[in-house]
Amino acid sequence: MKKQYRIDISDHLEKGTIYFPAELSKHHAPTRVSFGTFATQAKCYPHPDGKNTLVLSPDIAETIKVPSLDIPFHLFIADKTIHIGPLIGVFTSGFTPFAMRPIGERSIFFSKLLSVKKFVGALPFVFGEQHINWEEGTIEGLIYHKNGWQSIILPFPNVIYDRLPNRRSEKKAALRKVKDRLQSEYLIPWYNPGxxxxxxxxxxxxxxxxxxxxxPETHPFTSFSMIERMLSLYGHVYVKPMNGSLGLGIYQVLYDRDQNHYYCRFRDTDGINRLRKFETLESLMKHTFPNNKLNHLIVQQGIxxxxxxxxxxxxxxxxxxxxxxxxxxxxxxxxxxxxxxxxxxxxxxxxxxxxxxxxxxxxxxxxxxxxxxxxxxxxxxxxxxxxxxxxxxxxxxxxxxxxxxxxxxxxxxxxxxxxxxxxxxxxxxxxxxxxxxxxxxxxxxxxxxxxxxxxx
Incomplete structure (x- = not known):
């Protein structure tokens, strides 16, 4: 693991000053400090006591929006700038007005995700489209700290982790616009999109x-004869939606050669597992997929x-x-x-x-x-x-x-x-x-x- 450093904000430091870790002073002479997308000039000195700690004057911390949270951070030095962080924005939707469960049922997952910040040396926060202040270049992010949710003003992050909950939210024009703008205008890497x-x-x-x-052999549904061919080869096939998840809408189609019957196994809307028998494949498909809802299905070899x-x-x-x-x-x-x-x-x-x-x-x-x-x-x-x-x-x-x-x-x-x-x-x-x-x-x-x- 890369080294992490303690960050202190000290009233004893002269305005516009930082002390940076002594072990970094041999190779670097920084003149700036940044946090997320905010940066400022600073008088930078190796820590006078030889400590491997980064100390900021309060005005520097306020300018670049470094919160006082007592968590370790990585320090990356490039182009004479000390980059504190990183700030990891976790982008999602489905926020609620409730302080204890700000992201509804998923609040527990997000609290657990954000709780590993001390292990990784970063500050992750959750945000949505409505939390962005484009004029100020800030985000009112949700952090999980000391067993509770807090809302704090932060700069735009170094990277964004996509945790949109479903395809419906992903397709919303407003959310796609946010993603495009943060990537194109601010060059923020966005991982796990889509x-x-x-x-x-x-x-x-x-x-x-x-x-x-x-x-396994997999095709978009085109004809009953294609399914017949696959059934003769494999004995059973799976018919499923192209964009399904959680196992919803999956059907197993089986052919009994001895009885010359077709069977369909599925889970109905009441959550009950069903097995139905049909005389022909066509009757099975028409009964199971009424209204010609066949063009968004794939057929997959049974194993x-x-x-x-x-x-x-x-x-x-x-x-x-x-x-x-x-x-x-x-x-x-x-x-x-x-x-x-x-x-x-x-x-x-x-x-x-x-x-x-x-x-x-x-x-x-x-x-x-x-x-x-x-x-x-x-x-x-x-x-x-x-x-x-x-x-x-x-x-x-x-x-x-x-x-x-x-x-x-x-x-x-x-x-x-x-x-x-x-x-x-x-x-x-x-x-x-x-x-x-x-x-x-x-x-x-x-x-x-x-x-x-x-x-x-």
Whole structure:
């Protein structure tokens, strides 16, 4: 980990003065100090007592809006400027007027995310479109400090972590305008933008030889004959929305050769898992997708998955970029389907297990973990190079068939966090939160020292 420094604001310092850490004085003679997008000239001296602390006069702290929070920061020096921070803006929507739950039900997630600031040496804050003062160049950001929410005025951040909750909010013109303006006018790197489109991901990956073998056959719905062909090959297929999430709207279509019947397994609007029989595929599709709602569907090869207690199992693997900008596997969990369920999602009756709980043999556990990790890291590198924007985290839904082959079902740019409800996943919950902000620290340093690499 890169070194972090204590920041003090002292009334004993002469106006317009800072003391900077003694160990930095050998190579640097700064004349300015900055925090986020605010900067000012300063009389800069190595700390007279030889301490590795940054001390600011109150007027400097007020000018660049450094709050007194007793948290450590990184210091990046470039072009004779000491950059304090970084400031990481977490952009979202869905704010409420309630002080205890300012972002509604997601307030708990955000409080946990922001609580890792001391580990990563940064100040993360949550904000939305309505918190920006474009004339002043400030944001009324929400921070989580000492077990409570506080609202403070801050400069525009060094980087922005996109945590918009859904595709609907992402498509809003006002929010897109904010994103475009902060990136184009202020050159603020924006990471994890956008939700992945399932078909788009598959089409981009299938042209890459290194990962194409991980992809089940997947097509946009075009005809009943295409599904018939896939059913004859695989026995069952999945029909799902191109832009779905949380396992909603997924149907399993099965063909029974002996009885010459078609079956459809799905979860109805009351949350009940259903299995229905049909004489023909056409009647199944017309009953299941009335009003010709077929043009936003994809059809995917069914895989005969590993099973635990006779129920199908797939795996959620989280990957994150770390403080050095390198991909690493940050969490792996098994998801076991509920009885009669079409997916392994918890809301469909599925449950979260550790790999140790579903695979008893230690050697088999190790082999499986290695397979899943290798596939996820390879996919992360390929996706990063084939998707727009700066990708810093991905959640993969991977299947393993009875022969031990790994398959990619979905890649999520904003992965859900239901696996972390398992008591044995707490440390991985913390790790993923640390890494999502540690990557923001890395990106900030890159933007300060090597902006050409970030904005190429």
């Amino acid at each position: 939700f992945f489109n399932k078909l788009d991901v598959f089409e981009r990956l299938e042209s890459v030889g290194a990962v194409s073998s991980l992809l 005969h998955l590993l099973r635990h207690e006779r129920c199908p199992v797939d795996f959620r693997v989280h990957t994150n970029k770390d403080e050095n900008g390198r991909w690493k596997v940050s969490a792996v969990a098994a998801k076991v389907a509920g009885p009669g369920s079409v997916t392994t999602h918890v809301k469909s009756g599925g449950c979260i297990k550790t790999i140790e709980e579903v695979i008893e043999n230690k050697e088999e556990q190790k082999k499986l973990l290695q397979k899943l990790s290798e596939a996820s890291l390879l996919l992360s590198h390929v996706l990063e190079n084939h998707m727009e924007g700066i990708v810093g985290e991905i959640g993969f839904d991977l299947g393993v068939d009875r022969e031990g082959k790994v398959w990619l079902f979905e890649a999520n740019s904003k992965p859900g966090r239901s696996i972390f409800k398992h008591p044995d996943m707490k440390e991985f919950d913390l790790l993923t939160r640390k890494l999502s902000l540690a990557f923001g620290v890395f990106l900030s340093e890159q933007a300060i020292k090597k902006p050409g690499e970030v904005f190429k």
